[in-house]
Amino acid sequence: MANLTLVDNKHLGLIINRLCYQLIEDHGTFNDTVLLGLQPRGVFFAERIVEKLKTISPKANIKYGKVDPTFYRDDFRRSDKTLLxxxxEIPYDLEGKKVVLMDDVLYTGRTIRxxxxxxxxxxxxxxxxxxVLIDRRLSRELPIEPTYLGLSVDSYDNQKVKVIWNGESGDKVQLLTDK
Amino acid sequence: MNRTLSVKHLLGIKDLTKEDIELIFSQADEFKEVLNRPIKKVPSLRDVTIANLFFENSTRTRLSFELAEKRLSADIVNFSASTSSVKKGETLVDTVNNILAMKVDMVVMRHSAPGSCLFLSKHIDAAIVNAGDGTHEHPTQALLDAYSIREKLGSLKGKKVAIIGDITHSRVALSNIYCLKKLGAEVMVCGPSTMIPKHIQSLGVKVEHSLRNALEWCDVANMLRIQLERQEVSVPYFPSLREYSMQYGLTKEILEGLSKKVVVMHPGPINRGVEITSEVADHTQSIILEQVENGVAIRMAVIYLLAQTRRTEKEVV
Known part of the structure; x- marks a missing residue:
């Protein structure tokens, strides 16, 4: 596996900052908004965003939860991996709310579905x-597109884009190539 | 944590590892959350068909399994011996093979013969879940009992559990002993000496004949039902139900007179006034209804995990 760092800790901080301001522009006080991180790895991304939003806009009424897509996946009994x-955790009624779903890497779009x-x-x-933080835009299998985007990445199917949260040098995004 | 079960069938707790049990519990946590959602159903098992074969009467286990299967969106077929060809002399393997010919992926079976589920697993190609085989094992009951204790007391490690009543005829007792021991709990069985199997100490459990001593020792008391239907009339195990209830029945006075708060459990169906009184069954220290609620989540977890393992195995071959 050859590794290439696409986004380092500092760059990632800038992206998160920008996404937060975009959210504030569209959602204002967040009164009618619920932010949801997708389990498992989207939760790390969502937590970074929520943390930053609270420092930028301390008075905003931020509602944050976690959603796990496992039981709704379309590869149950079809993949070698066991789906656990x-x-x-959605302690809010979503009726009539504006939901922002967050994930770290958008690939085929099936997890989002x-x-x-x-x-x-x-x-x-x-x-x-x-x-989404990273959009692997050439690999979509469903008609799903991000509303807010950190960075677009063009990659091959034998490559893997991995976001490392809380690594030795902070957060970073790596492109791993299978050789 | 392990990502898959080490077994293809759930025949008994004896075959499970501690890691298997913990995996089932962690998935049951998520299913419990599903059961508290506005829409209590997930589509995971859309293409899985499950046959519920109940050769022996059951109300709650059967309902609980059925509900678990429906909450997972599986297709189900039900079968009970009283209305079937078993009455016409068909063998177990023939009955089941006929059902499997209709493309069933999983069989949940209750049968009066100990070992019937093991026998079936060797003869047919489907995942088997034991819903009680005679006086042998009742694994999902033991799992939901341990899960309920874990929920109430935080962990099983070092906890003292007394199983009280008819140990000889109880599949719940045997499965509970295996399960609790694997999770690091201490186990005591308590009952009249006629209802405690010889050599049960070899399973690593304490034996006690006094209800009060057992209650003073334990953190959790699992009260078992007297299984009159399994006792041969010619061999009396105790002089009368009234005498049994005088010596081994748990009353409010006994429960509240103890030096600590003991959690009371019962696998059901309850004979109110025999092994426990109505006041104890409805007492704040009783978690009998929590057990029933957890039963659905545990059975969902077991079925969900077995349904996945099965497919993986097939693809390797």
Whole structure:
């Protein structure tokens, strides 16, 4: 595996900052908004965003939860991996709310589809937006596009884009190539 | 943590590792959350068909399994011996093979013969879940009991659990002993000497014949039902139900007179006034209804994990 760092800790901080300001521009006080991190790795990304939002806009009424797409995935009994569930924590009624779903890497779009199906069980939101840190835009298998985007990456299928949270040199995004 | 179960079937707790049990518990946590959602159903098992074969009567286990299967969106077929061809002399393997010919992926079976689930697992190609085989094991009951204790007391390690009542005829007792020991709890069985199997100490459990001593020792008391249907009339195990209840029945006075708060459990169905009184069954220290609620989550976890393992195995071959 050859590793290439696409985004280092400092750059990632800048991206998160920009995404936060975009969110504030669109959602204002966040009164009608619920932010949801997708389990497992989207939660790290969502937590960074929530943390930053609270420092930029301390008075905003930020509602944050976690959603686990496992039980809604379309590869149950079809993949070699066992699909194990992570906690879903949505302590809010989503009826009529503006939901922002967050994940670290958008690849085929199948996880996002499962995540959307899961959160719909908690009520009918007025809208669902998608925020991703990395968009592997050439690999989509479903018609799903991000509303808020950190960085677009073009990659091959034998490559893997991995976001390392809390690594030795802080957070970073790496492109791993299988040789 | 392990990502898959080490077994293809759930025949008994004896075959499970501690890691298997912990994996089932961690998934049951997530299913419990699902059961508290506005929409209590997930689509995971859309293409899985499960046959519930109940050769022996059951109300709550059967309902609990059925509900667990429906909450997972599996297709189910039900079967009970009283309305089937078993009455016409068909063998177990034939009955089940006929059902499997209809493309069933999993079989949940209760049968009066100990070992019937093991026998079936050797003869047919489907995942088997034991829902009680005679006086042998009742693994999902033991899992939900341990899960309920973990939920109430935080962990099983070092906890003292007394299983009280008819130990000889109880599959719940045997499965509970295996499960609790694997999770690091101390276990005591308590009952009249006629209802405690010889050599049960070889399973690493304490034996006690006084209800009060057992209650003073334990953190959790699991009260078992007297299984009159399994006792041969010619061999009396105790003089009368009234005498049993005088010596081994748990009353409010005994429970509240203890030096500590003991958690009371019962696998059901309860004979109110025999092994426990109504006041104890409805007492704040009783977690009988929590057990029933947790039963659905535990059974969802078991079915979900077995359904995945099965597919992985097939693909390796």
């Amino acid at each position: 569930a992570q906690p879903t 499962a995540g959307i199906e899961c959160l719909l069980e908690y009520g009918r939101p007025s809208s669902i937006e998608l925020m």
